[in-house]
Amino acid sequence: MKRDSRVRTIRMRESSHKEVSMALPTNMQALRLESFAGPEGLFVREVAIPTPRAGQVLVKMRTAAVNPSDLMFLRGRYGVRREPPTTPGFEGCGVVVAAGSGFGQMLIGRRVACAAQGEFGTWAEYTIASATSCFPLRAAVNDDQGAMMLVNPLTAWAMLDTAQRAGHRGVVINAANSALGRMIIRVAVVRGIPTIAVVRSNTYVAELTALGATQVLVSSDADFGQQLREASERLKVTMAFDAIAGAQTGELLNAMPRGAHVLVYGALSLAPVQVDVGTLLFGQRRVEGFWLSEWIAKYGMRRVVPAMIELQTRLLPAIDTTPIGHYALADAAAGIRAYQDNMGAGKIILQLGS
Incomplete structure (x- = not known):
């Protein structure tokens, strides 16, 4: 599709804080x-560049x-839902x-890590973001790290902070x-927090142990529940971060000591949380959902x-x-499809400009 040759002029501040004129195309x-x-x-389309309010x-x-x-957003299953046609991308x-x-x-x-706002996603040559959802990046942070700075790192930081503040x-x-x-696991190592890592097979046990996990358990083992119970007692672990939901939420809750708390932040099983009511009533245990957007709304800039x-x-x-691949917009749909089919292989990055 032929690009729109019309431009509009803005004032852009260089790192030296001098202002210079910069022309922007009308479309992107x-x-x-x-x-x-x-x-x-997903399809690549030419759309108008929005104007910030x-x-x-x-x-x-x-x-x-x-x-x-x-x-999840691409299938209309996420907590934030925008009707098509729309531009996806959260960070x-x-x-x-x-x-x-x-x-x-x-x-x-300024070069920033940014979170999408409203109808505007980040999978585009330009996006609109709230000024308070943009965070200037240090020179030591490269563009790939900057692109992945918010969702995973901030979630890891926030959940561990939640655990520590609650005395776990x-x-x-x-x-x-x-x-x-x-x-x-890596952030917990820096903070000196013991971790019990749970995986589905023996494939990653040695790797996660080397990464710093205090103990690695395999959920497919016949005695998984007993192993988790013993490890939780020994390490005094009373909080779990649950990305799977379904039956495993109940397994985690039952295995940990009284007063245990499960934060459910994902639903990889695509199944509802399954917890025995007796565990909640008589074990002083609880289950709570964790959504980063709500955490940010609750604590604001004083924690962020x-x-x-x-x-x-x-x-x-x-x-x-380290991402396993970079994809231009023209190849993005194929890259996202490959990521969907094998998320365990690693992250991908959409290369949108320079």
Whole structure:
């Protein structure tokens, strides 16, 4: 499709804080979801570049991440639902090139990690974001790391912070071989928190042990429940991070001591949470959902800003994830399909600009 040659001029602040004129095209390429059919519903389209309103910024995207939450969104199953046609993508990295009135003016010219806002996703050459959902990146953070800075690292930080603030001494992590599971283990090591990693097979036991997991258990073992009970007692673990849901939520809750708490943050089993009511009534145990968006809304910048500072400094080696592939917009649907078919292989990045 022929690109629109018309341009509009904005004022962009360089790193030296001088203002220079910069011309933007009127239109852009975006990956559009045209039906809730997963990757098969994605098509590259030319759309108008949006204009930021008060409190918003326009980000020229460089890279964007693909997460399990994105795959759920592509099928209309996520907590945030926008009717097609729409541009997906929850996080990415780019440079702020324009801003509406307010705080965003201070971000012009800055490279940022950004979260999508409203109808605007990050799988496009430009996106709109709230100025308060953009976080300037240190030079030590590359564009790939910047694209993956929010969803997984901030979730790992927030859940471990939740556990520590509630007085839990250690945590159980299922789906521990996932990108987020591995990240939680590495961050827990830095913070000195014991972890029990749960996986489905022996394939990842040695690797996760080397990564720093205190103990690795295999959920397909016949005596898994007893192993988890003994490990939880020995390590005084009373909180679990559950990415699977279904029957495993109840297994985790039953195996941990009285006062145990399960945070359910995913549903890889695609099954409802299954918990015996007696466990809740008589074991002083509880189950709670965790959604990063709600955590941010609850605690705001007073927790998010310290988290982002620590993630870009002390915890940067712990959250570093090397993507297994980069895909331009034209090849993005195929890349997302491959990621969907084998999420355990690693993360992919959409390459949107430079």
